[in-house]
Amino acid sequence: MKNQSKARPKPSRRNGVAALRLVTIMDRLRAPNGCAWDRKQTHRSLIPYLIEEAYELKEALLSGQSAHVQEELGDVLMQVVFHAQLASERGAYDFADVANGVADKLVRRHPHVFGNLRGKGRLSAREVLARWESLKLGEGKGKRGLLDGVPRALPALLRAYRIQEKAAGVGFDWPNVRGVEKKLREETDEFHRALGRRDRRAQTEELGDLLFTLVNLARHLGVDPETALNGANEKFKTRFARMEKGLRERGVPLGDAGLKVLEEEWKKSKRAAKKPARRRAKRR
Numbered sequence: 001m002k003n004q005s006k007a008r009p010k011p012s013r014r015n016g017v018a019a020l021r022l023v024t025i026m027d028r029l030r031a032p033n034g035c036a037w038d039r040k041q042t043h044r045s046l047i048p049y050l051i052e053e054a055y056e057l058k059e060a061l062l063s064g065q066s067a068h069v070q071e072e073l074g075d076v077l078m079q080v081v082f083h084a085q086l087a088s089e090r091g092a093y094d095f096a097d098v099a100n101g102v103a104d105k106l107v108r109r110h111p112h113v114f115g116n117l118r119g120k121g122r123l124s125a126r127e128v129l130a131r132w133e134s135l136k137l138g139e140g141k142g143k144r145g146l147l148d149g150v151p152r153a154l155p156a157l158l159r160a161y162r163i164q165e166k167a168a169g170v171g172f173d174w175p176n177v178r179g180v181e182k183k184l185r186e187e188t189d190e191f192h193r194a195l196g197r198r199d200r201r202a203q204t205e206e207l208g209d210l211l212f213t214l215v216n217l218a219r220h221l222g223v224d225p226e227t228a229l230n231g232a233n234e235k236f237k238t239r240f241a242r243m244e245k246g247l248r249e250r251g252v253p254l255g256d257a258g259l260k261v262l263e264e265e266w267k268k269s270k271r272a273a274k275k276p277a278r279r280r281a282k283r284r
Helices: 013-029 036-040 043-063 066-089 095-108 125-139 156-169 177-197 200-221 225-250 258-283
Strands: none
Touching (some): 043 066, 066 095, 156 200, 177 200, 200 225
């Protein structure tokens, strides 16, 4: 039986035409007779929009809805084109320089695909990552460290994950999850000792170590810690809303309920959340 899978599509002229159209539209918006809002923007003023669009893209990717992902990818691409347009107006660089720069980087950092290592055996994903980091360090000017490339502006959970990922890429990592579990118990004990000392600085430091180790555990388990924490956030939010509803039905204001009543409603909310799952299990 012949293989029915579709051949991978080749890059087409259509891609270049679409990119040129987008760049031309952005140039028109920034022209003297263009859009007043677009003409007013700067690299700095656009930063919040870039961050917002990146998070919206992440949400779309997690939803798995292709149309939504396509739209959000376009919004992120617009931000890239916008920044490139601003730079071209002052003669620094343009969209072509941005695209060619990243294309050159991809070729340079994939010698096993494009360069002198072609045909010398397949590299594993881990080996490719280690080679990428090594090549990246070699491109740096001066004494640039491996972890210097992780932006300080990243959310703390993501930054911890990327720092650990880079260190693991050069072999500095626990051999398995058991080592991380042992470290987690060690850090938990140290945090409890800091709590006993009532030392705020020590508590902050030990809590940071504990969180860092939890991120390490998530990485070893193949779990995105940001996704895991957001899941916990949503679960708490849903249960809290159910608790509020229960209090309203009892005619008890949320602020006047008191801890004992709140805990009663919270337990009811948790039990209500588990009921559907049990019913499904019985039907099976």
